[in-house]
Amino acid sequence: MNIVEINGLTKDYPLDKTIVHALRGVDLKIAQGSLMSIIGPSGSGKTTLLNMIGCVDKATAGTVKIGGVDISGLSDRQITDLRLHKVGFIFQTFNLIPVLNTLENVEFPLLLMGKLSNAQIRAKAKKLLDAVGLGDYFNHRPGELSGGQRQRVAIARALVTEPSIVLADEPTANLDSVTGASILNLMQSMNKELGTTFIFSTHDPDVLQYARSIVKIHDGRIVEA
């Protein structure tokens, strides 16, 4: 089953008096359980595409369906809810709430959902932090963690809600190669163990080995899938 279905997606950005065509008609199907990498040079439209899939930006034309639902017709409230339940984000930088410690950051989306008891939430967050190797860092604030550690917390937070898709926009761009590799290894193993769909973008061909499928993007078009 396809968790993401994109048809004829275009995205224009007005820039001064001209228009930037960030995406020029993208068709893409992503199967549940994929570990997909979107690769392309800087400015090719990777971030734009991920934003569309993550329901944080609106298409100029075309449709994006998440789990069979066309997101263009949804209200802000519904889209936010969709992000909370179906999508996990791992940003390149600044991805944690500075005033919350590691454990609380991971608990954050579950608390927003308000479905589980506090004890259940705590247990789940601890389990995921253990899984990403941060079992000893529950009480650290983001400021006290290294870049790699923060990225791990972000992964734990993205996974804690058991979303359909986890999106990571150049997750290793700000990390050294060793840390970057460990993050990608972690995604790989989570994909295997939990069956979560991972989509990450990169401009670095060296990290492609971690992906199970690759989409090449150039100048707003998919050139090879």
Added chain:
Amino acid sequence: MLSIKIAWRNLFRHRGKSMVIGAILFLGAFLLTLGNSVISGMEKGLDKSVVGGFTGDVILISKEQQDPVVLLNMGGKPVKDILRFDTLRPKLESAGLFKNILPVGKGFALALNEQDGVPGFAFLLGVNFRQWKEMFPESMRIMQGNYPDSTGLLMSTGGLDQLYSTMGIWFQPKGFPIDTALLGKDAKEAYPHLTMQNDIVFMGFNEANSTSDIRLPLDGISKFKALNKIWGHFLFVDIASYRRCMGYFSEADQSASLSATQKSLLASDNDNLDALFGTEPPTPAALGPDQTIIAPKQILTTTLPEEAGAYQLVLTRFLPSVDRSQGLDSLQRFLETSGIPLQAVTWQKASGVVGSMTIIIKIALNVFVFLLFFVAIIIIVNTLSMAAMERTSEIGMMRAVGAQKSFITKMFLLETGFLSVVFGGLGILIGVATVLVVRWWGLTTENDILQLLYGGDTFKPLFGIADLILTVIQLTLVTFLASIYPVRVAKSITPLDAISRD
């Protein structure tokens, strides 16, 4: 709860911003507390020193009196007479509103200068001294001499000062040495070479422009507990002497006048008075329909009561259970329906400039409070909006992860709410402490306008439960109004705003 936790911790994370907003809220709450206390203290003080000290709750005047400024109408026209009050009193009492009803005469009189100097002038208040004391027991202190009994003249230190500054004569009750502590500034300078007299000749003016004069010995010097200068414009005389001075000759007036003391006074006094009561026929100045001019011989046998004669004002105090403004409303309705030829005015209206002055002071204080409000809101709006924009990435990320707009709103309101409670609360506490210190300090003033602001001679700001509620409401309103725009800014931050900052 999640939003509370985040909001609380953000306060400490963004200490600078918290301190700025906290300081504004503190200062705002502090000044609001002071402002409200001053207004409250002024109201309470005026209530005590004006309503309880001189005017009563409501002043009744003749229906024919057009100008409601009947108390401090400097050089104004005489106030229209109220006649046959003895018949009106039972009707008024039947309204069931009043604790005290006190008719008084009020007129403008010249104080003749027997030392070839400039004459003075004063308002004479013709009262039944016993009734006055019953109605205003806390109003004044006798500093020297005696509080008059049935007849006599009582002057306040404020009144003596004023007469001294125009006439250059200091009036002193007979048999009492001059007490320098009671002398005004001018008189003190002249002391001990002070021109002094024990009695004073008043010449009153009535509506018919006929005048008559009367010599009265000074019985005592009083001092009003508050607003001594303003009330000093009034000299208190017994109603019978007042009527004679003002040229009212009615059966009742005359009968009242012929008490033993008055007779002795007549015997001892000068030509003016002799002429008045002896050879010349009385002038029918302000006679009611039932009143007739009678020969002096008949006077002795008459039984018409004192209250049958002419008055100008009726001072009233409501029963403790009657609210003043409600009482005024029902009184006006009562006067309307019962056909009593009187109208009711408030002391603010009756005292003209002074009354308006207190209203102006109150408005000024309220404007001050409002401006404070305004400035506080603007500064807080600025700081908070900037804080919202500074946190774009953080807020956008929360939104991306699934936080609704309402969550962001809640977080922001909680942050400002905490600051408002803590710093605003502190401001109120320090404000109350300041009010208490000021009350304990007991700032006093001789200045008329400041006395109105103080609501008396002493500055006694007041912070009661009502003021607390008012201040808390105002503070909450400031916090809320100041949060509207910043919350809108924060709410409009999208996940994309956070991502595109990467």
